[in-house]
Ligand SMILES: O=P(O)(O)OC[C@H]1O[C@H](OP(=O)(O)OP(=O)(O)O)[C@H](O)[C@@H]1O
């Protein structure tokens with residue numbers, strides 16, 4: 239199972255963003271081509287591992303949580319909302335500072351309310367900066383985060399986020415970059 243995802247991740251080109259080794263893959267970048275079979279496998283994986291019965295909303299982070307959340311939403315009929323990099327200035331908007339291995343910026347949370355039961359879906363967790371900031375902001379808004387899904391865990395990202403948020407992070411593949419090449423393990 240997930241052999242296609244493994245092969246695709248293993249063949250990811252690695253480019254430099256400053257000193258940071260950044261792998262490029264359809265799951266995490268939308269390039270090269272994303273095939274529907276891969277999206278279906280990701281949806282099946284999430285549905286098998288997560289009890290979605292009590293989940294009101296899927297929450298994702300722009301940009302590369304959006305295609306995954308769209309596929310999951312179409313299948314499960316659970317609506318989703320996007321944490322955007324754009325400020326709208328809507329009432330109740332919450333700004334969150336995001337820092338990754340290669341970027342820093344604000345993210346903006348809208349249309350989430352105290353008591354919402356959500357899952358957070360993103361493509362990859364690496365330094366853990368994004369998911370830690372987002373999930374701790376959601377917790378401070380009294381939103382119940384049932385689980386965090388990051389399809390790819392890179393380096394120690396999963397452990398970092400679990401330690402910083404006390405919420406379980408579900409991942410499908412572990413990826414390390416060694417001597418400029420992606421080394422991949424499927425975790426199912
Ligand atoms: O664990 P971290 O080190 O925080 O990295 C993970 C984040 O990096 C990427 O987002 P990015 O901000 O590059 O935006 P994108 O989704 O638009 O590519 C990715 O989609 C995650 O949200």
Ligand SMILES: Nc1nc2[nH]cnc2c(=O)[nH]1
Pocket residue numbers: 259260261262263266267338339362363364365392
């Ligand atoms: N595509 C991609 N996104 C990331 N987000 C954090 N690290 C990475 C990476 O290496 N590749």
